[in-house]
Amino acid sequence: MSKKRKLSQAVLNELPQRLLNAADAFLLAGVLSSANFDAKAFFAGNYRSATTASLYIVSSAEKDASLSVPPIVNFSFSIELYLKLLFFLEKQQEPMQTHRLKKLFTEIFRASPNVGREIIQDYPYADTCREFLKMLRQIDNYFEDWRYAYEKDFLVAS
Numbered sequence: 577m578s579k580k581r582k583l584s585q586a587v588l589n590e591l592p593q594r595l596l597n598a599a600d601a602f603l604l605a606g607v608l609s610s611a612n613f614d615a616k617a618f619f620a621g622n623y624r625s626a627t628t629a630s631l632y633i634v635s636s637a638e639k640d641a642s643l644s645v646p647p648i649v650n651f652s653f654s655i656e657l658y659l660k661l662l663f664f665l666e667k668q669q670e671p672m673q674t675h676r677l678k679k680l681f682t683e684i685f686r687a688s689p690n691v692g693r694e695i696i697q698d699y700p701y702a703d704t705c706r707e708f709l710k711m712l713r714q715i716d717n718y719f720e721d722w723r724y725a726y727e728k729d730f731l732v733a734s
Contacts (some may be wrong), residue, residue: 584641591664606650609644632693666691667683675719675720677716
């Protein structure tokens with residue numbers, strides 16, 4: 577059985593900003609990792625730094641995005657961190673230690689049904705709470721599933 581962590585007061589004071597910064601960083605990582613990129617040129621040393629590689633990605637005329645393991649993991653973790661931020665802001669307590677998106681959302685909805693409904697309303701691909709929860713169940717554990725995709729027999733992103 578794992579011990580429940582106890583964050584220091586200093587960390588708790590900074591937690592909303594830390595969660596927001598990390599969620600934004602993983603969202604950006606998801607965007608950048610989903611862009612087409614010439615990995616051969618990178619490994620050949622054609623880019624002097626991650627900054628020049630990033631600039632190439634965002635300025636490239638090639639705008640088709642791909643959905644492979646890195647963006648799925650980064651986007652999933654970003655969603656998790658945003659949900660943990662909302663959880664902390666609504667409940668004023670440490671977020672749960674879980675990667676389960678549905679569990680995090682359910683706790684937010686319990687703490688503040690209005691915030692839960694607003695999340696559902698802002699999601700463009702579900703008209704009802706039931707549709708939203710169905711989608712959430714599909715991606716519930718993407719962070720762990722796709723982070724360890726090499727261990728799975730078969731994974732498909734929906």
